[in-house]
Amino acid sequence: MVISEAVRERIEAAKARFPQPRGALLAALHLVQEELGHIPPEAEREVADLFGLRPVEVHEVVSFYNMFHSESGGRHRVYVCTNLPCSLRGARTLLRHLESHLGIRCGQTTPDGRITLGHEECLGACAYAPMMRVDRTYHEDLDPERAVRILDELE
Amino acid sequence: MGQRVPHVTGYLTEHFADDAFGTLAGYRARGGYETARRVVTGMSPAEVIETVKASGLQGRGGAGFSTGLKWSFMPAETDRPKYLVCNADESEPGSFKDRILLERGPHQLIEGILIAAFATGAEKTFAYVRGEYAFPADCLERAVAEAREAGLLGERIFGTDFRHDIVVVRGAGAYICGEETGLLESLEGKKGQPRKKPPFPAQFGAFGMPTTVNNVETFCHVPHILARGPDWFRSIGTEKSPGHTLFGVSGHVVRPGLYELPLGTRLDEIIFEHAGGVPDGKKVKGVIPGGMSMPILPAGQLDVPMANEYLRERKTMLGTGGIIVMNEDTCMVRVACVVTYFFRDESCGQCTQCREGTGWMNRIVERIERGGGESEDLAVLLDVAGKMEGATICAFADAAAWPVQGLLRHFREDFEAHVRERKCPFPASFEL
Numbered sequence: 001m002v003i004s005e006a007v008r009e010r011i012e013a014a015k016a017r018f019p020q021p022r023g024a025l026l027a028a029l030h031l032v033q034e035e036l037g038h039i040p041p042e043a044e045r046e047v048a049d050l051f052g053l054r055p056v057e058v059h060e061v062v063s064f065y066n067m068f069h070s071e072s073g074g075r076h077r078v079y080v081c082t083n084l085p086c087s088l089r090g091a092r093t094l095l096r097h098l099e100s101h102l103g104i105r106c107g108q109t110t111p112d113g114r115i116t117l118g119h120e121e122c123l124g125a126c127a128y129a130p131m132m133r134v135d136r137t138y139h140e141d142l143d144p145e146r147a148v149r150i151l152d153e154l155e
Numbered sequence: 156m157g158q159r160v161p162h163v164t165g166y167l168t169e170h171f172a173d174d175a176f177g178t179l180a181g182y183r184a185r186g187g188y189e190t191a192r193r194v195v196t197g198m199s200p201a202e203v204i205e206t207v208k209a210s211g212l213q214g215r216g217g218a219g220f221s222t223g224l225k226w227s228f229m230p231a232e233t234d235r236p237k238y239l240v241c242n243a244d245e246s247e248p249g250s251f252k253d254r255i256l257l258e259r260g261p262h263q264l265i266e267g268i269l270i271a272a273f274a275t276g277a278e279k280t281f282a283y284v285r286g287e288y289a290f291p292a293d294c295l296e297r298a299v300a301e302a303r304e305a306g307l308l309g310e311r312i313f314g315t316d317f318r319h320d321i322v323v324v325r326g327a328g329a330y331i332c333g334e335e336t337g338l339l340e341s342l343e344g345k346k347g348q349p350r351k352k353p354p355f356p357a358q359f360g361a362f363g364m365p366t367t368v369n370n371v372e373t374f375c376h377v378p379h380i381l382a383r384g385p386d387w388f389r390s391i392g393t394e395k396s397p398g399h400t401l402f403g404v405s406g407h408v409v410r411p412g413l414y415e416l417p418l419g420t421r422l423d424e425i426i427f428e429h430a431g432g433v434p435d436g437k438k439v440k441g442v443i444p445g446g447m448s449m450p451i452l453p454a455g456q457l458d459v460p461m462a463n464e465y466l467r468e469r470k471t472m473l474g475t476g477g478i479i480v481m482n483e484d485t486c487m488v489r490v491a492c493v494v495t496y497f498f499r500d501e502s503c504g505q506c507t508q509c510r511e512g513t514g515w516m517n518r519i520v521e522r523i524e525r526g527g528g529e530s531e532d533l534a535v536l537l538d539v540a541g542k543m544e545g546a547t548i549c550a551f552a553d554a555a556a557w558p559v560q561g562l563l564r565h566f567r568e569d570f571e572a573h574v575r576e577r578k579c580p581f582p583a584s585f586e587l
Contacts, residue, residue, distance in 0.1 A: 126403060
């Protein structure tokens with residue numbers, strides 16, 4: 001079993017908040033990903049068992065949503081918003097700067113397993129651009145130097 | 156992060172600079188929940204719906220449908236449970252108002268939900284917050300817990316038979332879940348692929364039950380309308396589009412941010428007087444007036460009042476009020492690249508016209524930007540966009556087609572120059 005007993009209990013509690021248990025599927029997948037860092041096929045099968053679904057029904061949900069990851073990544077996931085309002089204010093320049101600072105391309109993970117760098121569509125910070133999301137946290141009104149400092153402080 | 160307040164405030168946001176306003180005690184100190192108490196203890200549901208109808212409030216999530224009318228579609232006599240959904244899946248590029256409403260005024264939202272629940276007879280609200288909004292969702296969760304603790308949610312609210320509860324639900328990153336039936340599918344734990352309509356959500360919504368879906372900002376107007384009356388609300392804004400709204404201004408302006416202003420405020424007033432105009436003394440080239448799905452306006456057409464009845468005359472719409480300003484250096488083919496990439500990435504894949512059309516448009520504009528465009532490409536682009544419009548289950552395909560049509564309507568010369576010169580002739584434009 002890859003999903004812990006503690007997470008299984010939280011999934012059962014989440015089911016009770018919906019008229020039909022399946023309503024808690026996204027919440028369950030968030031919980032699993034918080035615990036494991038990503039959602040491997042074994043976890044999909046275990047979640048399917050918990051919800052009485054076929055594994056493919058869980059997989060199609062995992063693969064539909066951008067925030068669910070089937071593949072493992074770095075300890076931190078960093079996303080630069082590259083949609084139009086951010087791009088107008090230098091988001092792509094920022095992304096290139098972070099790529100060269102980390103020595104990886106967008107979509108890759110640093111060799112030490114510390115950071116996976118990506119880009120994301122609009123994150124709702126358009127007036128505070130450019131910005132990046134580091135795991136749960138938004139960092140806004142960035143310039144390349146400050147963004148690099150934030151990344152360098154990540155463990 | 157997080158502590159963002161509008162540059163111009165009004166009845167929705169006047170207390171947003173006060174951290175305490177986000178707490179139950181602070182909200183109550185400003186008279187919070189007194190309107191809901193008066194409504195629940197002294198009015199009938201039908202009277203509340205009539206009041207909201209009379210106010211002329213239009214949904215603030217993009218479509219601009221009459222809120223009171225939407226509520227009246229909920230069956231009054233039914234044994235089935237009824238639900239509300241608060242659409243906090245704010246994902247429209249250029250739009251960030253709902254986030255600030257969640258972060259700075261969650262109790263105002265809850266009070267609006269309570270009044271809507273009383274009016275429609277809904278026993279539960281699912282507040283669907285986009286997955287990336289972890290902090291705003293936390294703010295709402297905390298406020299819901301406070302309200303539940305204080306008896307403002309749960310059984311016998313205000314000592315009456317009225318009961319209601321709010322469940323905060325997190326999305327997981329999909330623009331299409333802002334479409335109301337895509338949201339309902341997601342809420343049920345499925346892929347967020349929009350449903351065919353009819354049946355409409357008021358008959359067959361969340362978990363098959365009668366459901367009304369309203370945007371965060373829409374709910375936030377409701378306590379003010381019930382407190383001060385429909386005539387007061389109608390005295391603000393235009394005759395057809397009453398009330399304030401939150402305009403988000405981004406891109407090439409001196410003071411990007413949120414501005415709470417009456418509907419009908421002129422676009423050039425918002426950009427030049429409120430947001431300080433374009434930095435470095437540059438001129439405006441174009442402005443997207445209502446979030447990225449809405450067609451662009453050229454610099455010569457900024458004298459338009461920001462309300463749908465005026466914007467439609469210029470072949471665009473208010474959308475979510477997200478104003479994206481582009482300076483004179485901007486390459487509109489690069490803009491088309493960003494826009495079409497987004498829609499290609501976010502198409503749910505259900506309808507052929509949309510799934511294939513968004514990719515097709517994106518490949519063509521990227522080729523033009525690289526200098527490989529042919530003169531027929533512009534006709535093909537318009538042909539693809541025209542075939543996507545109105546041909547699919549939801550409005551996403553229209554939202555993908557309109558910006559491309561708008562860019563070609565007003566900035567065709569940018570595209571033609573790329574084809575002619577076989578390169579991008581705008582070296583000073585934003586980097587792609």
